[in-house]
Amino acid sequence: MLKIGLLGVGHLGKIHLTQWLSLKGVEITGFYDPDDANAAAVEEQYRLKRFTDPASLIQVCDAVDIVAPTTQHFSLCEQAIRHGRHVFVEKPMTHTTEEGRMLMKLLSEANVKFQVGHVERFNPAFLALKDTPLQPMFIEVHRLAQFNPRGTDVSVILDLMIHDIDIILSVVNSTINRISASGVAVMSDTPDIANVRIEFHNGCVANLTSSRISLKKMRKMRLFQKDAYISIDFLDKKTEVIQLSAPGEAKGLFTFEIETGSGKRAISLANPPVKETNAIRMELELFRDSILHNKPVAVSVFDGFQALDIAHQILEKINKSYSQ
Known part of the structure; x- marks a missing residue:
């Protein structure tokens, strides 16, 4: 036990x-x-x-x-x-x-064993893409929350955006070339809303917006890659994949063909099945199993440090913009 x-x-x-x-x-x-x-x-x-x-x-x-x-x-x-x-x-x-x-x-x-609680890794909407090849070249993220004094001991970058930083680092197979960022402290002493652009050496660009002073909640990520558009709704647990393929190869709930400059192509719309999963339970269960069965942890200290390091680079960019 x-x-x-x-x-x-x-x-x-x-x-x-x-x-x-x-x-x-x-x-x-x-x-x-x-x-x-x-x-x-x-x-x-x-x-x-x-x-x-x-x-x-x-x-x-x-x-x-x-x-x-x-x-x-x-x-x-x-x-x-x-x-x-x-x-x-x-x-x-x-x-x-x-x-x-x-x-x-x-x-x-x-x-x-040491595991970091990046819980969105276990969000069922993200897990639904486990069999979908992810090679995004443009990523757009919106993570918006209503103001809550709990959690304001750190900036919105370390509080909310770090979830998306971790997910992006897990799907983009490249190192970072450049980061630009802006943010504003509105209700606390640290940034409460921020917009960040991360450029990777492989050409992928990620645009992230996080706010904890919004009127509505939103946790969406959109990935654009060659011949595919992928939407992940972390809040409502929904996933959508729109794929461009050769005629006859399209798979999905809804497909149709279009004429392009290079001939006919098929467009398919699919909603990968999203299983009912408690993300916190799953990450704790995997931590338990890593100890009892001597398995690697699901989110390592290196994963945790990578996300932390990028988050602080973003904060440095925002702080520099304040001082100018």
């Missing part, structure tokens, strides 16, 4: 806790949370032991799930790794890139 300790049981931490309780092969040793009122409520509702400091909890479990504020991620990860504990940590994995580098060095010398 894998003994899990939760470090942080706020809004997201409680969601993690609920999922852990539904998984086989794990046992919740207890939790740490500095908020007395919140901790008392969790103790009463879930009948779990509260630890008054992280070190005490780390010592009596096999793995920790860190769902604390981002500024605390490094210190909690460091304690757990030094005690030989496996770590699942919510994105972004650390607050700064320097902390991220120190964490990677620590992990290179430790025999533990």
Whole structure:
């Protein structure tokens, strides 16, 4: 039985806790949370032991799930790794890139599993494309959220956009050539809305817009590649693929032919089946399996650092535009 300790049981931490309780092969040793009122409520509702400091909890479990504020991620990860504990940590994995580098060095010398919580990797709308070749040359992303004071300890880049940065880095097989960005702090001390252009060496361009001061929610990504347009709706869990192919080769719910300068082509519209999946449950389940069966983790420390590094490069660009 894998003994899990939760470090942080706020809004997201409680969601993690609920999922852990539904998984086989794990046992919740207890939790740490500095908020007395919140901790008392969790103790009463879930009948779990509260630890008054992280070190005490780390010592009596096999793995920790860190769902604390981002500024605390490094210190909690460091304690757990030094005690030989496996770590699942919510994105972004650390607050700064320097902390991220120190964490990677620590992990290179430790025999533990370390997974970063980039949950959109497990969104069923994205998983529906597992059999679709993705070679995008232009990507457009809109991730819009209504204002919520929770999460404003970091910028909208580290809070929201980092989800899309991670997805883009996972599908574009190229290094980055150039980043341009602009952003504005409206309701907090850090950017609340930002637009970013990422240019890759293979010619792919990604245009990302993230906002946490919008009137409506939106989490959409559109990918354009040779002979195909792919739309992913992370919020409504819908996926659409429009494909251009030779006549007779088109596959989909709806197909028709058009005349082009190079002859007839077939256009097909398909909606890959989107299975009902709880993304948080899936990522925690895979983390459990990586420990119990000694498998590679689903989202590695390198993946987490890549997304973190790009996010901070974006923040530097925005900060420079402020100072000019």
